[in-house]
Amino acid sequence: MSVITRFAPSPTGYLHIGGARTALFNWLFARHNGGKFLLRIEDTDRVRSTEAAIDAIIDGMKWLGLDWDGDVIMQFARQARHAEVADKLLAEGKAYRCYASVEELEEMRKAAMAAGKPLRYDGRWRDRDPKEAPEGVKPVIRIKAPQTGETVVRDEVQGEVRVGNEQLDDMVLLRSDGTPTYMLSVVVDDHDMDITHVIRGDDHLTNTFRQVMIYDAMGWKHPSFSHIPMIHGPDGAKLSKRHGALGVEAYRDMGYLPEALRNYLLRLGWSHGDDEIISTRQAIEWFGLDAVGRSPSRFDFAKLDNLNAHYLREANDGSLAQETAKRLGVADAAIVERLRRAMPGLKARAKTLKELAENAAFYVAPRPIPMTDKAKALLTPEAKTLLAGLADELAKAGDWSAAALEAQVRAFVEARQVKLGQVAQPLRAALAGSTTSPGIFEVMEILGQSECLGRIKDCA
């Protein structure tokens, strides 16, 4: 039997970080097994579903590099099929019409709470004669849940989980307007799409008991269930926006690389010995449900930063230069080429693309370049005298390579009886407008002779 997994987000918002990890695990599991990975948009909530959210989810999936098989499936389009299943259950006496009002339901919950009982529908229309139905009330269709015994879910991650059936109630399958509920839709779709492995967030674990009732009532085989732990904020509570509960496009804008985010998300709740840096290729080869943990994890930007810095250093200089140019609003091909040449020195010093662009700004800034206060402070009268002397010699330089420049500057400081730093730091301030930058000789080579002399002159 070939593996088929799916990612089934509801388009009521962006593709958030928890969803991205769920998608990643499903994708990895399918790819590992040479199976299929499907994308199904659960848009049955017509009020909250939006076109923009659908686009955000699809863009996010593409950016993360999680490709799905076949077309995107829109759940709402299958509503007739869902209703058909509900009707079948009704015809077989496994479901019934319920005319209880929302007020009645609310009272039931209050009473149950007060009595220390589980909050559930009491089944008042389960065996009642439909002739007693109140006039003009559109009924919902509820499933007849088992009332005794227990329901067991064999979960690949959580193990065997069981609950007494008295905890479960006759849930709604079809709303009074005839539209299917989530519980019905997922089960019917997962069955019809031949999903073999349902891998989803922990928050669905208790829902699974309810869904199993539908599988059983229809006589359908259960898929394998895996409920993966959730991702919490740094404080252990629910992930808030400022703590990372953002859409993946926000991570893209902050300058994170998709491969870094993938690696980070993979290691949240899954491990392979002591391995930390795991390529996608290795991830596909190694991924399995048995190594998925059961405890929730906290989102940590510091670790993401570290991973991102690693992948940044491995990234191609040309594409990094393109990305940096875009962030800096540079279109000039010569400047982009300058950035490409500067990239080895630049990318080792940045954790994100955003930081990379900030650090690269001095390479593209027109003269006179902006200068930080610390850089200005470095340009003392003595330093300026030194720089002026150096500039005179540099003007005569024939070989403008970093190595030749270093030799020349070192000879200069030796002749003047000063330390290298006494010249290098003011020089850095003049050329980069900052007290920090890539190696100064490298900067000089990339900037070129006339630009360097010009920048030195600017701060004389």
Place this chain on the structure above:
RNA sequence: GUCCCCAUCGUCUAGUGGCCUAGGACAUAGCCCUCUCACGGCUAGAACAGGGGUUCAAAUCCCCUUGGGGACGCCA
């Protein structure tokens, strides 16, 4: 309120009864490298939530407590 799940350094985790005076990574601190900042290298501090069992032996198995999370909708 009822039910379900979880519990190893600050964080992510390794660990599936003896290899554990608990390993790795991130973060933190110090040192080295050095033209600055990074990178890199080395070093340091840092954890089995608590209490009972089971066993010759428990981070590992069982129970309780505590703490966290989740579900309980005509939302998904």
